[in-house]
Amino acid sequence: MLAKIERAIPQAPRARLFLALVLLLLALVLCVLCRALIIRLTAxxxxxxxxxxxxxxxxxxxxxxxxxxxxxxxxxxxxxxGFLDLPFPYDGGNTSFGGSDAQFRQASNRRTSGGRINSFFDHEFPLYPWADFRGLEPPGSPVGSTLLLFDGSRSPNDWYSGHPGYDFLPLPQFRNNTPIFAAASGVIHRVGTYRDGNHWVELRHDLPGLGSFLTMYLHLQNDAVWAATKAREGQPVQAGERIGTMGNTGHSTGTHLHFEVRFDANGDGQFDRHERVDPYGFLGAHDPWASPTTLADALGRPLSHPGRPSRYLWKHPLGVTALLPPGGGQVLVGTGTGGGEAETPPAGALAACAAPGQVPEGGALVLASAPDPRPSESAVGTGNGCVVMAFDPQGQPVQAFVPPLPVSLRYTQEEIGDVDPSTLTIYLLGVGSDTWEALPTTVDVHRQVATALFPQPGSCALLGRPTRDVLPPVTTIEGVGVQDGQGQFTGEVTVAMSAVDVGGSGVAEVRYSTDFGGSWQV
Known part of the structure; x- marks a missing residue:
């Protein structure tokens, strides 16, 4: 036994050396693996x-x-x-007229998504005032309770049904010195004041070979600019020339511009209420206002509408219409390139990749920017609303994409500042549907591109769960006093205001103005 132990002892240094070499090799392998893991995690x-x-x-x-x-x-x-430009400074300043395509797309979104629109043209039907105000719009649903927007989406929550134009807000809110410009060159048609104190300007634009349009600017301030415009009735006016100041005159609850367009379809020069048109056109499947219609108004009287289609009238494009060949094709908006490139596309860009036969031969694919849906406590827009529509050669809408159509949109970090990035999802409001549905969405966080497969055409938007309260409070205004048969107060009125914040952060303050927005009290 002792002999065996003595023979083993001289071998111990060799064993220790072997063990040390093994440990060194393991350490080297571990270092290599760690380095590879670090590179993989950081790249x-x-x-x-x-x-x-x-x-x-x-x-x-x-x-x-x-x-x-x-x-x-x-x-x-x-x-x-088109030929019109937005009649106010794109940048919120006091001098500049016009802007870039990207600025136009942003301004054409709703206020809660960083745009300037607070109320839209109702394609079903723009017969303001609505039934509750003893107007012409039929009270029954869905006509009398929703707005049908130019992208084909129906909103039950936008204010207000029957609206015949667009309400644009100042930037920033409550600003009371925003200049209003002529949206195009023409003639100062009429300038006046309604019974409720609403100061307005009308410009006529005669386009050779096509006809005459009327642009209307309402709720203007009663200032020197408006008075000077009134003194020039019948005289020419150039695009971008100042004609007034955004105000709060008439039936209005805040400083804004009501902008309305009419087309003299029958050539009689009257520009009646049946000739109201949407300057954003109509990108959805079916425009009720474009078709001849007979219906009963709010008082039960028959009302016949001859049908007035709306053509896109803005100088800046919202999107494109592509004629797809039999082999399919790529459709791009806002890239300025031919596509097929892997680098990061510009902010706000849209893309669709149509496979062979996805759109009938001779048909078209429409890809355009559009307003976000109204925000909710669970989902808020990022300013990347869109519309994807397809039509056969006769102009009939395509009902489904087989196989589903890949659509991608590019967002920015600034646009998702109020949402949880991990919840970014493309939602689709399919043609004929009233429900926004979440689509399985792939998000490339490094290039900031979201992609989804569209099973059918419709309105779309990139939404996410808000990380702060983005819902404005709801203010209720009640007036108590003697009213005449038209609902107008005839004497002293007591006004009460209350506000409730549905977003949970509370109401900071309630402001009111008694001088048409010239000053505000808390």
Whole structure:
């Protein structure tokens, strides 16, 4: 036994050396593995394949005919090719007229998504005032209780049903010195004041070979600019020339501009209420206001409407209409490139990648920016609303995409500042549906591109769960006093205001004005 132990002892240093070498090799292997893991964790993941990398060639775009030429329009919506510009400074300043395509798209969103729109044109039907105000709009649902927006989405919560134009807000809110410009060159048609004190201006725009349009600017301030415009009735006016100041005159609850457009379809020069048109056109499946209709108004009287389609009238495009070849194609909005590139696309860009046969041969795919849906406690827009529509050669809407259509949109970090990034999801309001549905969404966080497969056409938006209270309080105003048969107060009125915040952060203050928005009290 002792001999065996003595023979083993001389071998101990060799064993220890072997063990040390093994441990050293294990340490080296561990270091290599750790380094590889660190590189993998810190390196950006491979770019997600999106509709911006569509293998198909860009589809040819349909160019709208000049607005001044009489020419039959194709049976598809065209979200470009107009002559009007927004009649206020895009940047919220006091001098500049006009702006970039990107600024126009942002301004054309709703206020809660960073835009300037507080109320939209109701395509079913713009017969303001609504029934509760003893107006012409039928009271029955859905006509008398919802707004049908230009992207084809129906909103039961927007204010207010029957609205015949757009309400644009100042930037920032409560500003009372925002200049109002002529949206296009023309003639100062009329300037006046309604019985309720609403100061307004009307401009007439005669387009050779097409006809005459009327642009209307309401709730203007009673100031020197408005008075000077009134003194120039019948005289020419140039696009961008100041004609007034955004105000709060008449039936109004805050400083804003009501902007309305009418087209003299019958050539009688009257521009009646049946000739109201939406300057954003209509991108949905069916526009009720474009079709001849007979209905009963709020008082039960028969009302016959001849049908007035709305053509897109803005100089800046909201999107494109692409004629898809049999082999499919890529459709891009706001990229300025031919597509097929893997680098990060510009902010606000949209892309769709149509496979062969997804749209009937000779048909068209419409891809455009659109307003976000109204925010809720669980989902809020990021300013990336969109509309994806498809039509057959006769202009009939396509009901489904088989296989589903890949659609991608590019957002920015600033746009998702109020939402949880992990909840970003593309939602779809399919044609004929009243419910926004979440689509399985792939988000490339490094390029800031969201992609989803669309089973059918419709309105779309990138939404996320809000990280702060983004819902404005609801203010109730009640007046008590003697009223005449038209609902107008005839004597002293007691006004009570109350506000409830549905978002949970509380009401900071309630402001009111007694001088048409010239000053505000808390």
């Amino acid at each position: 950006p993941p491979p770019a997600t394949v999106t509709a911006f990398e569509c293998p198909a060639a860009p589809a040819p775009l349909l160019t709208p005919p000049p607005i001044t030429v009489t020419q039959a329009l194709p049976p598809f919506p065209l979200p470009s090719g």
